[in-house]
Amino acid sequence: MGKFKSLIPSALGGLLFLSAGLTGCGNKSTSSVSAPSVDPNQIVMLKGSGATFPAPLYQKWIQEYSSTDDKKNIRISYDSVGSGAGVKNFLAQEGDFGASDAPLRDDERQKFPENRGKPIQIPMTGGLLVFAYNLANYEGLDDIRLSRNTYCGIVTGKITKWNDPAIAADNPDVRLPDIPLLFVHRSDGSGTTFIFTSHIEAVCPDWKAGSGKEVEWPIGIPAPGNEGVSTQIQQTAGAIGYIEYSYSKDKNLQTAVLENKSGNFIKPSPENASKAFVGQTVPDDFALVIPDTESPDAYPIVGLTWLLLYTNYDDPSKAEVVKNFVQWSLVEGDESASTLGYLPIPDDLQEKVITTLNQSL
Known part of the structure; x- marks a missing residue:
């Protein structure tokens, strides 16, 4: 099971995710959920x-x-x-x-x-959301590292080439191609965009578009849905964009290793993402938002x-x-x-x- 399952809240109503049990899975309930109490002949x-x-x-x-x-x-x-x-x-x-x-x-x-x-x-x-990208035609470019300053430069349009000095500094041991970097974003009202821009607003000083399900993007190629963005990245050499993790796995896309608030570079994985919820209090209306986790080992x-x-x-x-x-x-x-x-x-x-x-x- 995913590690998030193992984080046991301390109370009901303002639930606090604790750090105990991160190395193991939570205990699955042995009781099954019975069928709903409705007439079986009623559709x-x-x-x-x-x-x-x-x-x-x-x-x-x-x-x-x-x-x-x-x-x-x-x-x-x-x-x-x-x-x-x-x-x-x-x-x-x-x-x-x-x-x-x-x-x-x-x-x-x-x-x-x-x-x-x-x-x-x-x-x-x-x-978790990932920066998925398409450099599949070049060897040795899986797991590209992106510092916070670098991915801020990508979303604001300051970085437009894959061999930009900022990306090169993050990845000193690889040879980056001299090709355009094409940022892909959502074209529709999107909760994925809300999660992404909430993080970008918290991290990037030069970001002016704010956060929300829809924002005025300074640059980029629009595509509808996680499905559309992942397909656009898959079909476009040099493309990079934000999508939910499972879409990157489904399409076998390359994903970036991101720097978190503590300065650590963290690979995207459910295990690393679950660490971001440690110590977080869930409000009574369940509206927990984590723009930029404080956890030093968490994916951001x-x-x-x-x-x-x-x-x-x-x-x-x-x-x-x-x-x-x-x-x-x-x-x-x-x-x-x-x-x-x-x-x-x-x-x-x-x-x-x-x-x-x-x-x-």
Whole structure:
């Protein structure tokens, strides 16, 4: 299992991830989640949309959840459209749930339809963003190192060639090609962009675009979704861009080793990303954001991703299935999360989430 699973919170309500147990995996609950209490002859259909960051995992969970004989009457679909569109669809009641890598803003909460109660944002998994790049035609250029000053120069447009002196200084033992460096970014409203720009805003003094699901990029090639950005990088020699870790693994893209706040160069991996959550307190609304981890051994660009739920569902069967699917995903779906390179939610935070669901739905 992913190391995030092994970080055990200290209490419910303001959960603190502790440093104990980092060398081992957390204990998986031996109890299974029973099927939802709905009429097995009733077809229950759930539709959701949103973040591309967790889409491979959500699709895997949906397939596994719906495949058992006791859930043959349940149909769940998820449209990977980006966090921005997912939040808009959720607020417009165009579906039964939304998904976002950015917690709901106050102005978004104010638009929440009164007939649906209060919005609930549930953390489903953690993950990491990578600088993926395409120098596949050149030997010895896997695991390029990028200092903070260097990747700030890339996103602000100051660095435009792969043999720029800043990149060369980070990688003194390799021969860098004299070719254009082409930065690829998201074209759509994106929680991945929120995580990325929250980090860039915290790290890069010359960054002027702020942070959010959408920003005015000073340079770059736009592409939709993690799918689009990873494909653009794969098809473009000299390209570099930010994507969720599992997309880089799926397309076998090269990824950069990044300097963290402590000056250490850290390879992107779920294990190194999980260390960023050590010592972090999860607020009661689960809206934990970590722009720049203090952990000296942690990979620096990480985040959570949330499902967005209504308090009130017109159909009680939908409310029951939503609650059951979330619980099953957290408790039974952790192995799939780890396999795909995500960070499973710790047991005590699972309990807090399930308590919130039982009290709210």
